[in-house]
Every structure is written in C-alpha cells, then in structure tokens.
Amino acid sequence: MLGNALLLALRELRRNVMRSFLTMLGIIIGVAAVIILVTLGGGATKQVTEQISSLGSNLMMVVPGKRMGPGQGSSSAPFKLADAEAIEREISGLRAVAPASSAMVTAVLGNENWSSTVTGTTASYFDVLNRRIQEGRIFSQSEARSGVSVCIIGETIRNKLFGGQDPIGNKIRLGNISCEVIGLLAEKGQNTMGQDQDDIVIMPLRTFQRRIAGNEDISLIQVSVKDGISTDKAKVDIGRLMRVRRHLSASEDDNFSVMDLKEISTMLSGTTKVLTGLLGAVAAVSLLVGGIGIMNIMLVSVTERTREIGTRLAIGALEREVLLQFLVEAVVLSCSGGLIGIVLALTVSLGLSSLLQIPFVFNAPIVVVGFVFSGAIGVVFGYFPARKAAQLDPIEALRHE
C-alpha cells in the first residue's frame, strides 16, 4: 500500500512539474538557508579555533572592562605601564609580559598613504605573540627607554608604501611624527576576525605614548605562560593582583578581564553562534512558510481530484488508505524539496567557503536534521488536506463537477 502511494505521489508530482517545483521552493530555500548558515558558521568557528590555537595555548590577555558575553563589555579605566611591570615582577611562571596600546594612524611615504594600526609595546611583544622579524631588527632596550622614533612594519604596509622595495632605513610619516623603519615583520595573514595581521606598525611603547597617544595608558597586557605552568593558576594570580592594584573592595566586581585562550575562543565563536542562531531562526520561518505553501497546494489538489477520491472510496478504499495517499504525496513533495535544498546548500556552501576563505566543514547532523525536518513539515502540513480527502462523502464526491 505504501509503495503504491509512493508511486502515485511521484506520478502526481511529475504531472505538475512546475506547480510541484514552486510548491517545493519554500522548503528548498528554507532547508538550503539553514544548512548553508550552519555549515559556514561551523567553518568560521573552526577557523577561529584553529587560529587561536596557532597563537600558542599559553597566551592570556588582560584587558580593562568586564566581558559579559559575546560582543558585550563595559569600559573601565585603562592600565598603566606599572600594572604590566607588577605582573611581570610578582606573578611566577610567566614567560613574557607585553603591555600594548594602539591607535589608528595614517602612514605616509611620498605620495603613498595608508591607514593602519600603530601599536606601542615592549620587545616582549614579539615573544608573546610569536612574531618573527623577516628583515632588519627589533628596537633595543635603550631605544625603548629613550622613546626614539623607530618602527617595525608589517608586509601589508611595505606593499602599500614601498611597493617591492626594501623599507629598512627609510623614514615614514606616522600622523605627526617621522619614524625610521628598522624592521619588517614576517607575514602572518588574516586573524580570526578577518583582520590583516600584517597591516600593522610596531613601535616602542614610550614613543607611542609620548608622540602619538599623548597619554600613559595601556589598553592591553598580553601574557604568555611558561610551558608546563597551568594558565588557570596564572589567571587567578593575575586577577588577584589586579584587584589589589585597582583598589577593588571585596564586594565589587572585577573591572578588568583576564582571558585565556579558551575564553577568547568562546567569545569569538560565541559571536558566530549568535549570528548563526539568528539567521537560522529566519531560515526556520521560511521553512514554515514553505509548509503552508504545501498545505495550500494539497488543498487545491484535493478539490481538483474530488471525483477521483470519490471513485476510490466507492470502489472500496478505506479512509486511512486515502489519507495515506495524500499524506505521502505531501511528504514526497516536501522531502524532494528538502533533498534539492540539501544539494543546493552543499554546492553554495562549497562555493562560498572558498570565496570567503574559510574551511568547508561538512556537518552531517544538520543535513540529516534538514531532511527529517522537511519530511516532518510534509506530515504536519499535509495531514489536514489528507484528512479532508479521506473524510469526503463518496456520493457527494462522485457528483462533484
């Protein structure tokens, strides 16, 4: 009986190819949207996780303000250089501590100019973040102390300002100051948030504070823990120290955050998840609309085929057999839509992920869920029209014009 219902349903689908396709369109778009979003979201999350682990698992960041969740945060008083020095002095098990402060500045060389992030930091920065020098050198202790105008530039800056030429020893203009290029960073590519990590200018912290920022603030302290030392312990120690230094009473919440890799990763992928969830909800609505479309067309079909239903009932079809026939038709319709949607989604996901340069992560569960969900929509929205067909009075139905 089920096999027959399936055959009949496929035949009905073939008879009205255009109508069937248009009916399926809602489901196709819905299923495709859900799968594309989840697949791309998964790829983005994977990329975030991979890139964070490439930073080294022993990196921690101390930032002012309390992180409350993805994208949320409150601002608080920035740190001072003394805070970073205190961490370095008083916390054991640390490999390096790099205070940093950044600003957007336009770099100019001759007729070329390029807006970039200038970061003032100490020599530990290169150690903490695993940045290597490709050419030239980093600034010396004495240069850092005296605050001379020297800088190390990333590959992107070199490209924009110097073209293919050697930048070392040349002077570029950063905002109001003239600054000698003493080093070139090895290329690193984009980071987790899609920022170009080579679009960067590094200079001694003191130079930055005096000549560019005009204050003594530190907006970020990056810390790397020695191998074999637990980041959890360092995190607690730093937290305790910073509470003392920031004069927080026991009842006050932290007005700074110490994030280790896990938290940074959670924070970044949390943003992706919120986005994926939101867009997924929109996609689910489109699935619902697709279901209503199926119900609509099934009702039309029942009306059109009233005489056929009457004939079937008269020659001895049971109510449940007629119900099954129409239910199967609705499910075949929605499942076909689901299948097309899945194929479409995988194709588009492959294309988009290579376009956006994120890894393509085939998410089998969501494909299965998409298919099952489309089938379920067929059952839910096909049931009412099918029941209507099954409960027709054969005498009335046979008389129907």
Added chain:
Amino acid sequence: MINGTNSNGTERQPIIELSGVRKVYGSGTAAMEALRGVDLRIYPGEFVAVMGPSGSGKSTCMNIVGCLDTPTSGAYRFCGVEVGDLTRNQRALLRRHYLGFVFQGYNLLNRTSALENIELPLIYRGVTVRSRHQQARQAMEVVGLTGWQHHTPGELSGGQQQRVAIARAIVTQPLVLLADEPTGNLDSARSIEIMELLTSLNENQGITIVMVTHEPDMAEYATRTVHFKDGLISTDHSHKENA
C-alpha cells in the same frame, strides 16, 4: 435458463433485501423524504433495471444498495448482513470485496492507462502486481478491449471508456454489479454494445446486475424492471423469465 432456477425447490436467499427502507434528508420542516418505505428483494443472477423519473428516489435507493449510504430507518441486508449496523470502513470493505460500480460519467482516472484503471480495485485488495496484470488483462478481454491497455481515457472513445469502467467493476469478480445509467452518455449503437456486454456478463458469469436507466429500450435487456415513483416502488415485473 441460468437464473430461472427456482425450480429446484430450495428457498433461495436474496442477495439484496430492503424492507421498509426510508431515507430522509435534512431535518425539521426542511426534511425531505427520498424513500418512503421501500421493499425490494434481488436474488442472485438477476438483471434488474431500475427506472423512474428524477427525484423518484431511485438514485437514493441505489446508493443504499451500493452501501455508499445507509437507510434512515428500515433494514437493508446484503447477503444477510445488516448494512445499517456497519461502520464506514466496514461498508468500504463490503464494496471492495462484493460490489462493482459502473458510474454514469465513467469516473476513470485521467492520464492513467486503461490497464492501471482496471487494476485500481485490485490494488486496494492487496493483489500482487503480477496477478493484478493478469486479472486486469482477462477483464479487458471480457469487455473486448484487448490491445488497448496502454491507452489513457483521453485516447479512448466514450464506448471504450465505459468498457474500461465495466472491466474495472468486474475485475474483482463481484457478487453484484451496480450500474448507474451506463449508456447515458452513449449513442444508440454504443449503447446496444454495452447492454449486450452486460447481458453476457449476467448470463455467462452469473453476475447479479442492478442498473439504473432512463431508457425503456435499455431496460428491455434486463430480466426484471423496477419502477420508482415518489419514493416508493410503483411497479415491479419480471420479463424474459424463460428466455
């Protein structure tokens, strides 16, 4: 000579037995009494023509006889079973196994081959594909449509469509064939062909036939004619008794 067998002395059971059947549509002042106490017995092997003007109750009576409808009051026994006591599904099973229907407008499935149309009742009986084909081909042979199995109703003439409809009705070898104006849409030459087919089914296969018709010429083929008038049977006479 086949159905005139009331000579062997045993009391024959009627296959269809209506006693005091009333059918009322609507209620209160709007109530309309379509049947007002009909008594009718049809025995196996009979070929009954049901006649009467429209509104006389003959269609209502046929719906009840065909187990598509139930009497408001009175009794309808089919092969001794009280149909009024059956559920909708039980009546469907009764139709599936014992009744064949030939509708006035053929009611074939469009864009579906003749063979598949004829197989339809067998599908609901759960007959396997192979014996379905075989039985359907046999039925086509009986109605003289061999070679037309792959044509759809749209490609067949009216007479041929009615033959397909008859083949669909007899493919299950029913006890009773109910035909509602089987020649209503056909010219006289085609009508005669269909009536000869029904007569031969009645005589050669022993199928009991109850046929509604407007045309006295067609009623001539039956062995018995029942006239309805105002919800009651007005005349009921057998003919061709010893044909």
